[in-house]
Amino acid sequence: MESQGKNNGSPLITRRVEASTLFLATTPPTEPSGGGEPELAVRLRCHVTKYIRAGRGRGQRQVYVYRGSGAEASLVAAVPRDVLVDEDSVRDVMRLLLRAIWPLRDLDLTDDEWEAILPEDVVPQLADLARGLDEGSRSAAVVELAVDRHIRYSAPRVLMTACRGAPPATEGKDDGCSICLEVLHEEAAAAGKGVPVELPGCAHAFHRRCISKWFRKKPTCPLCRGNVTKHLDPELCSCSLN
Template sequence: MAMPKHDADGAVVDRRLDATTICFSEEPAPAASDGGSHRFALRVTCSVTRSLEFRRSGRHPKVVLQKYTKAGCDSAITFPVGDLSVLQSDGACQGALRGMLAELRQLRELHLDEDEWDAVVPADIVPQIVRVARGEDAKDGFTFCFAMNAHRRIIHGEEALLMACKERELDLDGAGTTDDCAICLDGLEGEPAVELPACPHAFHRRCISTWFSKKTTCPICRDDVRLCALRKFLNL
């Protein structure tokens, strides 16, 4: 599911959430704390991964410059089902599962938008649950167990790297000194210039923007600008 966004700085952010089923099984009815049994329950195990991708623009926009991935810890939670009818139709089951998954801490930490929550339920799990809930054996009780993975992807083009840079302020006290752009060798005064976040080097904005279309490092010290941008963009 792709969610094109614009952040406060105006850079396009393509957010995607992919929810997939890893496995599923049916088990006997869950035991209750009083020694009896609940008739129905669902047990969900959810694994979350997050990745950040920088993509080239121009003729080959789908080339990934580099992909950073962060995996979260799996956790399981069991939800008792008091009324089996909420699992016997596609629409009701989708809504019930969405409410259950919203209680998982690892999913809440993704800060999903409302329309992303609509897609957080794996597409293939609903008909499987409905089939079991409508079956002849449902009267005997069951625990429906499934494991899922939610993958949050944030995709940027080269303009995202410029967001990590800061505007260079003109040093009015240094009247006798001028800095040159290391790319075009012209003076930095007179047109917009930026300083890279990981080093003290500065360049014309137009020059470093062109440079970022080919490389993602400082032209002088070769520090990788993406590493500085990583924390900010993963928090988007």
């Protein structure tokens, strides 16, 4: 499952969610013990890992940031006899379980991504087990899943999206661009260097081209060292670009 944040037709941020079944264990149905609804207990364990990778910009080092967490949720589903044979109902149970797991909710998945992490190979096996249940018998299944979410982004370009056009210079005052040491606002100086832009937070201004080159090396303001990543999506802030 891949989705992209777009700007000028090329991706700034790519997102990919992958899921795999690590483990499926089922216990055979118990002997029926005097009636009652047959019961299938499904327990799901989930390992969630997030990867954030800054890449794609020229001259950038590739940095992986890894955050892992494991969590477990379980739900005992007592499945009525008439729906036991139905794989859709097993799928519904799995969806319920997945949505009850907090590290997965923390990933902020889209509907498509939720569907993509539903372990398809597990559904028919659970349905088979459910079909084998007699009145009053019980069975249990443990499903272990690994979900990896990868985010990859072009650091300088993402940082540039946090900057906005600098207001025009006031009469007779132009502090200049502290990267190239030339005046900021005068037409001649701006030619070839792009319009002046202002950084989020500190509002220090630089030529667009100068600050964009700078961002390939550092995500901070050249003047005050304010961290520009703090003004991005919180998920990207955790990246170390040094």
